[in-house]
Amino acid sequence: GIQVEQSPPDLILQEGANSTLRCNFSDSVNNLQWFHQNPWGQLINLFYIPSGTKQNGRLSATTVATERYSLLYISSSQTTDSGVYFCAVGNFGNEKLTFGTGTRLTIIP
């Protein structure tokens, strides 16, 4: 099956800093999503981004499908950005997504 690697596994930043999270995958995909899991366990869908670039406020994501990676950018971090960020990939016709092991982001006031 598809292998998904996320880096870094842990990231600690001061409030206001910018960060880049990376997701590498081992095979071609046409479904890639980024999620944020808050400290209470809720997973929120941030982006559906199988290719290209999208922006939503302080967050943006870029997927380069031909090179099998995706990047999540967080600018001007806030403490509410803390949590675990997951990348998940898959292909249509196969409804199962494969999740990475996540990046734990901690924003210090």
Added chain:
Amino acid sequence: DVKVTQSSRYLVKRTGEKVFLECVQDMDHENMFWYRQDPGLGLRLIYFSYDVKMKEKGDIPEGYSVSREKKERFSLILESASTNQTSMYLCASSLSNTGELFFGEGSRLTVL
């Protein structure tokens, strides 16, 4: 906004008990999923369903069964709970044409 609602946030059960976890979505999504999440193991798919009365095994179906009698509702059943089923259980749903996945708040199950 898509709403996926799980019936219980926290449950404590005894070994051998039958456990039902209920999930309801309000956006007419075809696909529904049950995952479990454990430290160091990430999210693992237990079962999914792409239509009423249809189900497919995920990566770790052993010890679980599911039921989908109505499009909006997907139930996970632990016939005889065991301590190794202590975990966070996450329900999700998606539309078939996009695959964009939406999760419920999770149900943290402890089996004593």
